[in-house]
Amino acid sequence: MKTFISSIAILGFSISLLSMHGNGMAVAQTANSEEFIARGTEPFWSVTVSKRGIVYSSPDAPKQTFPYVTPLKAEGRPANLVRVYRLKGRASNILIIKQVDTCSDGMSDKNYSYSATLILGNRVLDGCAEKK
Template identity: 60%
Template sequence: MKNFICCVALLGFGANLLVNSPSTANEFLINSEIAQTIKSEEFIARGTEPFWSVIVTKKGIVYSSPDVQKQTFSYVPPLKAEARPADLVRVYRLQGKGNNVLILKKIDSCSDGMSDREYPYSAIFILGNKVLEGCADKK
């Protein structure tokens, strides 16, 4: 009987450590937030007439179009709107010659004009003197 009581006491003590262990729950939340932040930085913006796309990842930002040779820019963290949710507006300043900028804004829906697909972001891509408008989605 004493052995049984000791086992129950030890099991209860061990369970209490697991339930009240902040590191396990916090590690999960922190890792989930990091994964979400990394994922939320990956976008595909695209437009029609003319056709173009910009892929944003931590590895780089790539612009492509059937008319132009693919251009790759270094990834830079986006500017965000002051006093607004971080996911509302993102402005990527692309390094290189000219004023190259990608602006993504979360909206109710954006249509590419060619398909029935609705996108959650509008996109404006400025490459030198060229301004392209389209839609974007998280990758």
Template identity: 60%
Template sequence: MPATAQMNSRSIESFNVIGTEPFWNVTIDKTGITYKTPDPQKITFPYVAPLSAQGKPADYVRVYPLRGRTSGTLVIRRGACSDGMSDRKYNYTATLVLGNTVRDGCAMKK
């Protein structure tokens, strides 16, 4: 079975994604994908099943296309990550692209 089919056939995975400098976060769950900042900016996208890399395990990378009044992409990749502000360790790195803005952060499953 191709990795994309494996990822799409699984139940919805929930994640918390955080970034610093500037602070931002994304939550992913069955209700949608929500981006927030402290200023308070909030953008909600409908949930879509993530794409995965061909030839790699489904857990290796998740690519969420973000569609709504703003479009973008959220990439969650398996690998150690530190938020740089605490001693907390995360099992995933994250890159968020919204318009012309690219932000890096860390992610963990809920």
């Protein structure tokens, strides 16, 4: 019985250590922390990021679906600051979501907490993003 209780205590301590961030601060992990909606105007476009996939849509282009990939994070920065998604396809496709003080879509009074830059081949689209 003592061995069983000791094993549980060690397992709990190990899990606690694994959830610690590099600077010793615990980082909360949530199931939907990687889910975003990015939008832009002139031209209008949107990208939905979820574990099921990354979907680009625009009124003037066919919908494109990319498999979800774990985003790259900026070295030496908090994980929530910058996310870079490499979208698999024939061209170099990248979605960059960066936490900012405020981002405006230029069409409404809504302010977003993230900026978004979408690169699809030779096209660069700029907009804002929010967590779902």
